[in-house]
Amino acid sequence: GDSVTQTEGQVALSEEDFLTIHCNYSASGYPTLFWYVQYPGEGPQLLFRASRDKEKGSSRGFEATYDKGTTSFHLRKASVQESDSAVYYCALSVNSNNRIFFGDGTQLVVKP
Amino acid sequence: DPKIIQKPKYLVAVTGSEKILICEQYLGHNAMYWYRQSAKKPLEFMFSYSYQKLMDNQTASSRFQPQSSKKNHLDLQITALKPDDSATYFCASSQSGTLQNTLYFGAGTRLSVL
Numbered sequence: 271g272d273s274v275t276q277t278e279g280q281v282a283l284s285e286e287d288f289l290t291i292h293c294n295y296s297a298s299g300y301p302t303l304f305w306y307v308q309y310p311g312e313g314p315q316l317l318f319r320a321s322r323d324k325e326k327g328s329s330r331g332f333e334a335t336y337d338k339g340t341t342s343f344h345l346r347k348a349s350v351q352e353s354d355s356a357v358y359y360c361a362l363s364v365n366s367n368n369r370i371f372f373g374d375g376t377q378l379v380v381k382p
Numbered sequence: 383d384p385k386i387i388q389k390p391k392y393l394v395a396v397t398g399s400e401k402i403l404i405c406e407q408y409l410g411h412n413a414m415y416w417y418r419q420s421a422k423k424p425l426e427f428m429f430s431y432s433y434q435k436l437m438d439n440q441t442a443s444s445r446f447q448p449q450s451s452k453k454n455h456l457d458l459q460i461t462a463l464k465p466d467d468s469a470t471y472f473c474a475s476s477q478s479g480t481l482q483n484t485l486y487f488g489a490g491t492r493l494s495v496l
Contacts, residue, residue: 313386313472313487314425359425368413368476368485369438372425 272297274360274373282379283350291345291376293334293360301362303327303336303343304370308357314372317358352380385409386488388473393493395463402449403458403491405473413437413476414456415485416448420469431456432478463495 277292295301302321306314318327323338332347343360360373389404407414416428430438434450449457460467470490476483 312489313474315487316484361425365438368415368430368480368483369427369440370485371427374424 272301272362272364272371274362274371276360276373276376278376279374280377280379282381284381285351286349287380289345289347289350289354289378291358291360291378293343293345293373295341295343295360295362297341297362297364299364301364303334304359304361304363305332305334305343305345306359306361306372308359308375310356314359350378350380352382354378355380384489386473386475386486388471388488388491390491391489393491395493395495397463397465397495399463400459400461401463401493403460403471403473403493405456405458405488407454407473407475407486407488409475409486410454410477411475411486412453412478413483414450414454415474415476416456416458417472417474417487418469419472419490425472428458429456460493465495468493468495 273296275294304319305317308314318329320327320336326335334343334345357375359375361370363370386407395401413432415430419425428441429448445461447459470492472490473488474485476485
């Protein structure tokens with residue numbers, strides 16, 4: 271079935287560190303891929319999406335490139351800030367009804 | 383001001399009882415959804431509605447029934463509650479039900495079933 275795997279359950283960094291959160295997907299069709307961020311007490315909000323192979327999504331300094339060959343959509347940021355502390359979800363959708371499959375999420379903790 | 387209002391924010395229920403989770407959106411969207419987030423599973427899609435009609439249902443149990451009395455409302459009725467139903471339930475909406483439209487989530491209702 272369609273699914274997303276996030277390798278890291280929790281990532282702890284210091285400010286200005288480089289961030290990578292790994293995301294690999296399995297899909298029956300040609301999925302649209304997403305990264306969502308969730309802050310405490312709030313619902314998830316979309317960071318960005320990508321729909322085609324080699325397409326790069328980006329927002330607020332975060333970026334990820336759709337790689338059909340390695341079925342990956344890894345999230346990266348060159349220099350994290352304490353305010354980036356949140357849970358990050360990789361997600362995909364393969365149908366037209368906005369049914370989105372989410373990964374388990376990665377808790378990012380950034381220390382000042 | 384929040385554009386998607388979920389009520390209540392917290393809800394405690396006893397096993398076997400029935401509860402209704404309220405969701406209203408003021409974004410002018412035509413599609414609404416319910417997702418569930420529990421300690422044991424990631425965010426799970428439950429239902430999608432477009433123009434007040436059911437489009438997609440991934441919830442096996444008939445104990446979960448969405449109710450759309452108005453275009454901007456999609457409540458969730460849960461009957462015969464079980465402890466396993468304990469989770470945070472998120473309502474979401476989008477301009478239309480197609481994938482090109484961004485999903486906006488409410489803050490959730492945290493349900494605890496004792």
